Amino acid sequence: MRARTSSVRRAPRGALHSVETDASSIEPFDDMHEAGMSQPADGTPEVRVNGTARPSQAVPSSRHSASAAAPTVVSADAHEPLGPDEPLGPDDPLAPLPFNPYKGNRGITRAWHAMKNSLAGFQVAIREESAFRQELTLAAILVPCGVIVPVDPVSRVLLLGSVLLVLIVELLNSSVEAAIDRISLERHELSRRAKDLGSAAVMVALGMCLMTWGLIVGPLVLHGLRGWL
Template sequence: MRNRPSPASRASNGALRAVDADGDTTSIEPFDDVSEPGTHNHADHARGLNGTHGVQRSGGANSSGHESGRSNASNGDTQHEPLSPDDPLAPLPFNPYKGNRGLTRAWHAMKNSLAGFRVAIREESAFRQELTLAAILIPCGVLVPVEPVSRVLLLGSVLLVLIVELLNSSVEAAIDRISLERHELSRRAKDLGSAAVMVALGMCLMTWVLIVGPLVVHWVKAWL
């Protein structure tokens, strides 16, 4: 049986010949680059991989599949990357003090609130002064003959001062917990809390002057 020579053997026996458009033949060496412009040269690609990685695996399909697998793995790692603690979508850490529900939670909240009042009365002189003022103004607001809406404004303005003072005290306690050293940001936070208390006091004074002031003037004129 006669074996037919393979194309590789025929190319190795002599130079390949290409026919151009005019019919002329041009000799081409067996290892010349005969790839068309714009096509990918696998030999150059293999040499580039050898120079970069030092190891060349046989078969372009295996290398491309390996690269695509690594890219898919990196994409999967990016998609399933855990959220950082600073991310707003990250779950909050477990707090054992938040496990109570129903009446138990309400009971513990009331005990914590009473503890906060005791700490504020014992440690905060400004809160004691404002609490004394509230003990005077609240009975007056209840007894003064005004409309219900005006009565709510009188009592609410006094309670607002106490609320803002408690918040200011909590901010100061948190800053002192972080550090007791003098710092510009710590001073600014405490000054802003004091400014909030001053605004609440001004609102309380304005409310009582506008509502109770005309009644006091009328009583003084009637008595004189």
């Protein structure tokens, strides 16, 4: 049996390292090692980290204990940075987005599917939304009037654009309502607020259309009435 000199076994970061002090302690067996450590042929102890044997560094101790001390195991910091080959987690902001099978079309195929979906949206809005049908009827009257009215091109664009804006906002409002109903049909304060905000957007678009037509076409109508009377 041999007396082992005092030394500090320092393992790499993230592994367990042991501290053995000995000035007078005698180990009964020389072939016993600490858990997780292996003894190679050259006598340098090794520490196994994640199943891989790595040599440890021996640093001479500056203090010697007079009494025998049991081996002490100290846990190092377990938080290691991710390596370059480790995959990113699903919550990582740098992780790629999951594959969407509905976004696989490109070029003319994508435009063709987009046109079919748009026509399907118009059909649903006409069939299911009474407000959209009413506004579409109003547009069918105002658009021809905006084309034949004797105004400059900029004013004509404003007249037609205000009418189309009402239809756009109504379609967006209908899509918001459909999404809310898809989530839940129960009465909820947030659901009511979302639908009220969409309805307010439609009202603003209607007010803008009325103001545009009143400011551009109104003076022409008054002038025509005065000349006729």
